[in-house]
Amino acid sequence: MIEIRDLEKIYPNSTTALTKINLTIEKGEFVYVVGESGAGKTTLLKILHGEECSTTGYIKYLGKDIRNIPSHTLKRKISFSYQDFMLIEDRTVFENITLPLQFIGESLRSLASKSFTILEAMKLKDKMYKLVKELSGGEKQRISIARAIIANPEVILLDEPFGNLDKETAGKMMPYIEALNEKGTTIIMATHHMLEENSTPKRIIKLKKGRIINKEYV
Ligand SMILES: Nc1ncnc2c1ncn2[C@@H]1O[C@H](COP(=O)(O)OP(=O)(O)O)[C@@H](O)[C@H]1O
Ligand SMILES: [Mg+2]
Incomplete structure (x- = not known):
């Protein structure tokens, strides 16, 4: 489904963030990308999402070079929950999470019903009409995840x-993400907090200074 070949990223300030990344991810996989801070995890996800361009190499999505896929199409198929949330602070939770759906012309009733379902799963349904700036960091994080999930992306x-998130809240989110994966959604998760309780098998890609140093399964 995703084919990453000889990917290299050198930022304009000459920082090399990724070197010779080769990786194939199949539909329905659950992949952890792990590594210390600065290893290149965020850069890899940003290139996959089309926010950064690779310096050399390419990524193919379903056989097509992602540089040839229009940005709005790619972003509908591949969604991103950002490390620093990227939410609109002075808008409500409802407005933020339904943003990906407004572009495809969904009715208000359908938007409200989808938001309610997802916020209930995130234990945040009482926050639906609160402004994002009134929420805690952990709540914003769950809203960012909700926004990535709501439009039913492929990845x-x-x-x-x-x-x-504290361990308990994270532990409650994981089964929800695993359930999406079981239904066929491909999940790629950059993390250095790997949860010990994994109910489904996952693949681990370990990055160090921009290189893949290990590929294994847990
Ligand atoms: N926009 C940027 N401009 C220049 N260097 C960057 C930029 N973003 C990240 N880097 C650098 O690239 C490397 C990888 O960063 P990043 O992908 O954020 O790693 P991680 O997510 O694993 O912490 C680091 O050395 C970081 O300082
Ligand atoms: Mg990062």
């Missing part, structure tokens, strides 16, 4: 999704 990229 979900999660960048440190549990970074601001």
